[in-house]
Amino acid sequence: MTSSDDTALPAGAIGDVAQIVGHCYVGDALGPARVAVVCAKFNGAVTARLLDGALSGLKDHGVPLEAVDVAWVPGAVELPLAASRLLWTGDYDAVIALGAVIRGDTAHFDFVAGECAAGLQRVALDTGVPVVFGVLTTDTIAQAQERAGPGESNKGYEAAVTALEMVSLLDLLPPLPVDPDSGDPADGEPGPGEL
Numbered sequence: 123m124t125s126s127d128d129t130a131l132p133a134g135a136i137g138d139v140a141q142i143v144g145h146c147y148v149g150d151a152l153g154p155a156r157v158a159v160v161c162a163k164f165n166g167a168v169t170a171r172l173l174d175g176a177l178s179g180l181k182d183h184g185v186p187l188e189a190v191d192v193a194w195v196p197g198a199v200e201l202p203l204a205a206s207r208l209l210w211t212g213d214y215d216a217v218i219a220l221g222a223v224i225r226g227d228t229a230h231f232d233f234v235a236g237e238c239a240a241g242l243q244r245v246a247l248d249t250g251v252p253v254v255f256g257v258l259t260t261d262t263i264a265q266a267q268e269r270a271g272p273g274e275s276n277k278g279y280e281a282a283v284t285a286l287e288m289v290s291l292l293d294l295l296p297p298l299p300v301d302p303d304s305g306d307p308a309d310g311e312p313g314p315g316e317l
């Protein structure tokens with residue numbers, strides 16, 4: 123997700139901070155990386171275009187599409203469980219979740235969008251692996267279509283760039299302490315791929 127022109131990080135800000143602090147960690151959006159995409163079929167005319175954008179973003183940043191796996195789910199509510207299952211295999215460095223929740227007139231929107239967002243964040247924090255929120259939450263179909271258009275402003279494309287940047291950042295950040303006997307993180311909980 124990029125900022126608007128008015129609120130974007132000023133050029134040089136990261137370099138300026140790096141001059142005066144101890145460590146300054148910043149990832150770069152460059153593959154290779156093992157990425158899975160989970161994509162909702164609900165509002166599929168929109169989500170298919172988000173998927174096109176995500177695949178373009180991955181390809182443009184050094185991830186061959188043969189290395190990308192895609193899982194389709196019925197709707198946005200199902201995205202967290204599919205993301206969780208994929209990540210606990212230990213086979214992926216990131217998951218990109220794509221969906222479109224369009225408000226219309228009903229309060230259902232708040233439940234679908236809220237549970238989807240909370241669930242995806244929980245999966246990321248439980249696994250320690252990036253789960254990128256490429257789910258549109260809009261008032262109208264037109265707004266959703268606008269955010270799923272061609273080019274780099276497609277929110278799927280942006281989600282792909284975010285996923286690669288987070289994979290790179292997590293590679294740079296200090297590793298978790300590991301229990302020398304079990305090889306698990308020192309919190310006693312097995313990590314993804316270690317069940």
Ligand code: INI
Pocket residue numbers: 162164165196197198199200221222223224225230231234
């Ligand atoms: N799922 C979506 O992905 N987008 C929506 O806008 C939506 N609306 O409006 O209801 C939606 N509902 C389905 C939901 O995600 C589940 O698939 C369903 O509730 C079964 O669990």
